[in-house]
Structures are given as structure tokens and as C-alpha cells.
Amino acid sequence: MELIKKLRETTGSGMLDCKKALAENNDDLDAAVKWLREKGILKAQKKQDRETNEGVISFYNHETSLNSFSLCKIKCETDFVAKNEDFLSFANQLTKAIHESDNIKPQGNFDDIGSISFNEKDLNSALTELISKIGENIQIISYKKYHSENSIFINYLHNKYNSSCSKIASVVEISTNDTKKASEISDDLKVIAMQVSAMKPMGLNEDSIDPKVLDDEKDIILKQIENTPDDKKEQIVKGKLNKFIKENTLMGQALITDPKNTVANYVSDLSKSNNLDLNITSMDLYTI
Structure with a gap:
């Protein structure tokens, strides 16, 4: 274990990679470093300085619950890699791990999820291995866990790579006096999340600008x-x-599906017709 630790400190490579390198080279530290270099694993460290302009917003549990789901913003260098199955699988597994972890903050960045592991690997090892395999810099930018007992969260994914990953995504929080009943009209409320993605409002109303x-x-x-x-x-x-x-402002904008109407009036009409209290309390827009 001491040699593994030293090799990790020297190379920045993952634990499993270091363990294998030492096993392949009879615990010779210098030979293990050379082996890692030959296998291209050390290249991953160098790639981490390269610019990332593509990527995905990855969701988990969003198709199951309107009260509790999570998302993670992950970037890579090219659109080609953003569509790669290994990259998308990593994004989905990481977002699942974030959602299921009780030991992290509700939202944050890469530095806040160092304790997470999945597929029997710590996050750093999994990320380094993916960078080495794919050949591009990959960065975990941010994440957020959505959960409420008194609200529902309407999400919308635009330019989707699969059912859980997209280039643009929005989440709108709607507080209500009856979450179950509000969930039943989620299809009608979906247009509000679409509005955020399409029109990119600066805030909910004048007070939030x-x-x-x-x-x-x-x-x-x-x-x-x-x-x-x-x-x-x-x-x-x-x-x-x-x-x-x-x-x-979201509430003041003309509705994208009915320009003669406003978002504020649309929500008000839905509230009255369904005998519900519906109030938009927050919105988030995520873009790559």
C-alpha cells in the first residue's frame, strides 16, 4: 500500500492504475512510472489543462420524481466525445452517485464531491481513467440536488444526447398547496421550463433583476x-x-406557445382551472 500511495503521489494516477503498474513491474517504482507513461495513463494529467467547450447536463431520477432529482454539468473538448457512450455512461453514473450521496452539499462543484465513488473507484481515479481512454480533457463543473416537500420541479432537456443528457437544460420550481395534484398537470407546466431554455429570462420578475x-x-x-x-x-x-x-423576466414574457398570453397569466389560469395554488419560486438555466 505504501508503494501504491507513493506512485499515486508521483504520477497523479488512479489507485487501480498504480496497483496494476506495480504488479506488472515487480513493485519497481521507476518501471511502474514508465509503464504508466507507455500505457498513456499519464497523458490524462496533461490533457487536464486543455480547453473544454462541449459537454452535457446530466440528470438522474428526473423521469421518476418531480420532487427529488439531481443534475451535473460535465464538460469535454468536442461534440464527438459528448456523444460518446463511455462519456455519457460516466455522466449518468456520476449523477446517480451524487443523487444517492447523503454526505455532500446540496449543490457545488468538483471540489465538493471528492468523497464520491462508483463502480468501486474513487471519483479521481474514474475521471483520470476516462480521460486516458477517451483522449480529451473532461471537467466536472457543477452539480445540484433538487428536493422539496412543498414544491415540484419541472425540467426540460433541449438538444438531448439521450433521455438523461442534453446541451441545454432548465429547471423551474413551482410551490403549491398540493404537490400530487400539481404533478398531474406537469405536462401543462412543462412549457414554462421550455420557456426558460428558449427565451433565457434574466430573472423571474423585476425584483430579481x-x-x-x-x-x-x-x-x-x-x-x-x-x-x-x-x-x-x-x-x-x-x-x-x-x-x-x-x-x-419569465413572468412578463409572452408565452412561446401562445404569444398573445404571458407566462404569469398562463400560470394564473392553470391555478384557477385546477383549483390549485401555483407559484413559480425559482428557475435555473444550464448551458454548455
């Missing part, structure tokens, strides 16, 4: 109408700012 964004927009409007008489400027700024807020 950064005041600086509104101040900057106001400055832009004032520059655009600098030749307008002063007595008309205030009304024009107010009108244009209201238009900006409607177009960039």
Missing part, C-alpha cells in the same frame, strides 16, 4: 433619445424600461 442592469438600460435609453424634448423623456424612458423588463 440586478438593479445595475436596469440602470445601464436606462442610460442606454437616455442616450438613444438625447435629442428628444425633456418633457417627453421621462414617459419614453418609463415605457421602454417596462418593455425591457417584460421581455427579460
Whole structure:
């Protein structure tokens, strides 16, 4: 075990790789390092500096529950690898392990899931092995575990590679007085998650938009109408700012399936017709 530990510290390779390298070379440390290099395992360490512009948002348990599921954002270098079965399998297994782990924070990044293991391997070993096998840098960017007793989470996956992985994904939390009944109209609510993916609102409503964004927009409007008489400027700024807020907030946006309606009115109508309290309390958009 001492030799394995030393080889891991020297090379950064996974435990199983180090164990095999030593076994193949009669516990000769230098020969084991050479063996790892020849097998291409050390190359994985070098690849970890390369830029990643593709990848997936991976979900687990989202098809089973609207109250409890998890997702993980994992990046790679090319779209070719993002479609690779080994990469997709790794993404699904990792997200499952995240969902089933009780010893990690509800959300975080790679540094917060170092204790996770799957397929009898620790995360670092599994990741290094995958990088070596596929030949590209792979990075675990972030994860989030969704769970609530008083809300349902509506998810939408766009540009899917399989039923659990996509390039764009959104999750909308809807609080309600009856989660079971609300779940029964999840198909009607799905359009709201689709709205987030398609229209990319800045926030739920005006209160959730950064005041600086509104101040900057106001400055832009004032520059655009600098030749307008002063007595008309205030009304024009107010009108244009209201238009900006409607177009960039989820509740104010025109519904993608019915542009004459707004998201706010759509949710209100669903609440009334189903005798439910439905309130959108949060939204998350994930993109690669």
C-alpha cells in the first residue's frame, strides 16, 4: 500500500492504475512510472489543462420524481466525445452517485464531491481513467440536488444526447398547496421550463433583476433619445424600461406557445382551472 500511495503521489494516477503498474513491474517504482507513461495513463494529467467547450447536463431520477432529482454539468473538448457512450455512461453514473450521496452539499462543484465513488473507484481515479481512454480533457463543473416537500420541479432537456443528457437544460420550481395534484398537470407546466431554455429570462420578475442592469438600460435609453424634448423623456424612458423588463423576466414574457398570453397569466389560469395554488419560486438555466 505504501508503494501504491507513493506512485499515486508521483504520477497523479488512479489507485487501480498504480496497483496494476506495480504488479506488472515487480513493485519497481521507476518501471511502474514508465509503464504508466507507455500505457498513456499519464497523458490524462496533461490533457487536464486543455480547453473544454462541449459537454452535457446530466440528470438522474428526473423521469421518476418531480420532487427529488439531481443534475451535473460535465464538460469535454468536442461534440464527438459528448456523444460518446463511455462519456455519457460516466455522466449518468456520476449523477446517480451524487443523487444517492447523503454526505455532500446540496449543490457545488468538483471540489465538493471528492468523497464520491462508483463502480468501486474513487471519483479521481474514474475521471483520470476516462480521460486516458477517451483522449480529451473532461471537467466536472457543477452539480445540484433538487428536493422539496412543498414544491415540484419541472425540467426540460433541449438538444438531448439521450433521455438523461442534453446541451441545454432548465429547471423551474413551482410551490403549491398540493404537490400530487400539481404533478398531474406537469405536462401543462412543462412549457414554462421550455420557456426558460428558449427565451433565457434574466430573472423571474423585476425584483430579481440586478438593479445595475436596469440602470445601464436606462442610460442606454437616455442616450438613444438625447435629442428628444425633456418633457417627453421621462414617459419614453418609463415605457421602454417596462418593455425591457417584460421581455427579460419569465413572468412578463409572452408565452412561446401562445404569444398573445404571458407566462404569469398562463400560470394564473392553470391555478384557477385546477383549483390549485401555483407559484413559480425559482428557475435555473444550464448551458454548455
